[in-house]
Amino acid sequence: MKRQLLVAIGVCGMIIHTGCADTTKEIYQIELTNPLNESRTLETVEIDLQAVPFKKEVLVSAKSYELIDSSAKAKITSQAVDNDGDGRFDQLLFQPTMQPNEVKTFEIIPSTEVVEEANEPACYSRFVPERTDDYAWENNRVAFRTYGPTAQKLKEDGVPGGTLSSGIDAWLKKVDYPIINKWYKKELETDGTYHKDTGEGLDNFHVGVSRGVGGIAIKKDSTYHVSKNFVSYERVTTGPIRTSFVLKYGDWNAGEDIVTEEKHISLDYGSNLSQFIIKIEGTDQVSAGLTMHENDGKTTINQSKGVVSYWQPHGKSELGTAIISNSKDLIAVEEYQNGKPDENNVYAQLKVKDGTAKYYAGFAWKESGQFSNAKEWESYLEEFSKKLQSPLQIRYLK
Numbered sequence: 001m002k003r004q005l006l007v008a009i010g011v012c013g014m015i016i017h018t019g020c021a022d023t024t025k026e027i028y029q030i031e032l033t034n035p036l037n038e039s040r041t042l043e044t045v046e047i048d049l050q051a052v053p054f055k056k057e058v059l060v061s062a063k064s065y066e067l068i069d070s071s072a073k074a075k076i077t078s079q080a081v082d083n084d085g086d087g088r089f090d091q092l093l094f095q096p097t098m099q100p101n102e103v104k105t106f107e108i109i110p111s112t113e114v115v116e117e118a119n120e121p122a123c124y125s126r127f128v129p130e131r132t133d134d135y136a137w138e139n140n141r142v143a144f145r146t147y148g149p150t151a152q153k154l155k156e157d158g159v160p161g162g163t164l165s166s167g168i169d170a171w172l173k174k175v176d177y178p179i180i181n182k183w184y185k186k187e188l189e190t191d192g193t194y195h196k197d198t199g200e201g202l203d204n205f206h207v208g209v210s211r212g213v214g215g216i217a218i219k220k221d222s223t224y225h226v227s228k229n230f231v232s233y234e235r236v237t238t239g240p241i242r243t244s245f246v247l248k249y250g251d252w253n254a255g256e257d258i259v260t261e262e263k264h265i266s267l268d269y270g271s272n273l274s275q276f277i278i279k280i281e282g283t284d285q286v287s288a289g290l291t292m293h294e295n296d297g298k299t300t301i302n303q304s305k306g307v308v309s310y311w312q313p314h315g316k317s318e319l320g321t322a323i324i325s326n327s328k329d330l331i332a333v334e335e336y337q338n339g340k341p342d343e344n345n346v347y348a349q350l351k352v353k354d355g356t357a358k359y360y361a362g363f364a365w366k367e368s369g370q371f372s373n374a375k376e377w378e379s380y381l382e383e384f385s386k387k388l389q390s391p392l393q394i395r396y397l398k
Helices: 056-061 149-156 180-189 374-389
Strands: 007-009 016-018 028-033 045-048 064-069 074-076 078-081 091-094 103-111 114-116 124-128 134-138 143-147 169-173 213-220 223-225 230-237 242-249 252-254 257-268 273-281 285-291 298-302 307-314 317-324 330-336 345-351 356-365 393-396
Touching: 045 393, 056 103, 064 078, 064 091, 078 230, 078 242, 124 180, 124 230, 124 242, 134 169, 134 180, 134 242, 134 257, 169 317, 169 356, 213 257, 213 273, 213 345, 213 356, 223 252, 273 285, 285 317, 285 356, 298 330, 298 374, 307 345, 307 374, 317 374, 345 356, 356 374
Parallel strands: none
Antiparallel strands: 007 078, 016 114, 028 103, 028 393, 045 091, 064 074, 064 103, 078 091, 124 134, 134 143, 143 169, 213 223, 213 285, 230 242, 242 257, 252 257, 257 273, 273 356, 285 345, 298 307, 307 317, 317 356, 330 345
16 A cells, blocks of 8 residues: 655755745644653654544645754654555654653644655654665664565575574664665765765674574574565655664464564664564464674673663774563563574563564664763663653543
């Protein structure tokens, strides 16, 4: 099903307007409360557009939305998304700046003006058929990729260039602008390669059959079972605030159980962590994994915050990876080592509730300048978890 084009409002130099401005002149308000005694930025708020008391004809005719900070009387960056592909926007995303315990009001202005996104917005993802069939995604801090059915077939047929893995690869960028298209072009169309750092970062994170950064497995007795490559994809949205997509997998076996799986993945601006919502049948637990590479890193666990972190030497630098979940869903953590290449992973075993497991997974590369050491990385993860547990609160005003 064709997706409604997303809307990117208020990013200077990154949006193209088509048609004439034609607002409905209807203004609606929401109230946002910060329940924590600390300032907050770069957290995505999701306005449920169905919960806003729009007139029916407004909701049907709206082609875009503007969001105004009522106190500053300033338009702020927002992104309208159609999550279910029905041609109507479902959510309006934005990232407010909130002071400790602050309460702020925002105005939502629907419009019949169509606003198109930039070709490469800050939060971007796409299928990459020219490099076999990767799916890659990024924001201003990190980038990831994983592998499709053509790569699997090449590997199974013994043809060079194949990859058999449902693990999640990390692309170690150290610039805040998009690099996915640039790096693929360099690798495929020039004498350069993304395996060498020429100032923007590089791909030197080996995945193999490991779980990489957040790939899943299912443990039966003492064995971890994994799927093969994704079989289909659907990009849902890209934009200044969020990119999201769905990966579907062929049914696979975990012992005697048949597993049906699809991953709903999103990445927000300013975050080092992708969100994974795993829709799965055939199990009541999944294990989200972090590759241990040379087994020379250190695992840190904060059960009360649902944080599992692995910090390791990486080339001439250092690398941190992590999984964050609801602490009530974190059953156990295991460092699994069996002596086989790429099969050594730190696993966070998570509950599956109503056919769904949810967690965040991501990384930090010291060379990016974002974090200097494991302590800074772990502090970021604990703060991330704290804000997940005490989200900004929305009240829809009549």
